[in-house]
Amino acid sequence: GAGVSQSPSNKVTEKGKDVELRCDPISGHTALYWYRQRLGQGLEFLIYFQGNSAPDKSGLPSDRFSAERTGESVSTLTIQRTQQEDSAVYLCASSSLVLAGGIFDEQFFGPGTRLTVL
Amino acid sequence: AQSVAQPEDQVNVAEGNPLTVKCTYSVSGNPYLFWYVQYPNRGLQFLLKYITGDNLVKGSYGFEAEFNKSQTSFHLKKPSALVSDSALYFCAVRVRDTGRRALTFGSGTRLQVQP
Numbered sequence: 442g443a444g445v446s447q448s449p450s451n452k453v454t455e456k457g458k459d460v461e462l463r464c465d466p467i468s469g470h471t472a473l474y475w476y477r478q479r480l481g482q483g484l485e486f487l488i489y490f491q492g493n494s495a496p497d498k499s500g501l502p503s504d505r506f507s508a509e510r511t512g513e514s515v516s517t518l519t520i521q522r523t524q525q526e527d528s529a530v531y532l533c534a535s536s537s538l539v540l541a542g543g544i545f546d547e548q549f550f551g552p553g554t555r556l557t558v559l
Numbered sequence: 560a561q562s563v564a565q566p567e568d569q570v571n572v573a574e575g576n577p578l579t580v581k582c583t584y585s586v587s588g589n590p591y592l593f594w595y596v597q598y599p600n601r602g603l604q605f606l607l608k609y610i611t612g613d614n615l616v617k618g619s620y621g622f623e624a625e626f627n628k629s630q631t632s633f634h635l636k637k638p639s640a641l642v643s644d645s646a647l648y649f650c651a652v653r654v655r656d657t658g659r660r661a662l663t664f665g666s667g668t669r670l671q672v673q674p
Binding site: 445472474476482483484485486489491497500523532534536548549550551552553 | 563565593601602603604605608644649651660661662663664665666667
């Protein structure tokens, strides 16, 4: 597809369960980002992947959160033992670091996964 | 550390009037600055960015923003607002020439354009 896609669009789970959220970036984009948006708040950075480099995990709020990326394609964000405070919209974005001879960092966002933890 | 402040939770403007959505930032180093818009039940859409060069940046849908280094501001503007501009607007920043490419976002400003 032309844009970033995420699945599922909505996920309702019970407290204590594990969830997996998927992101398909734009083809050819080497960088992939996960953000969290709590209700009424701005975006909070979680994790960043760039090619084969070690991911920047500095935004992960706890060790219950982890993410993987296969090469320069799909990424999965996993939340273990979900808590009610994990309820949020999880947004994925991708970007191409080099475009038309310049350095750009314009991030293209997916529609998000709305996670509700009961 | 870097941060972004959007001091107004909501901005109300009449259709046809000019609009301004304010953003100030704090970074250690030179910034890349961005504006994104979020419509209901949709993901964030890129509006415009400042990388270097002219301080006045023009973007999508008739929006523009002015980078002011001395005031560390990057206010979003449009000469004539449309009802369809009503949405949530986010300002974002990251530092140039560093390995950390993740954006730091403001808390968002809801723009309401009245007919």
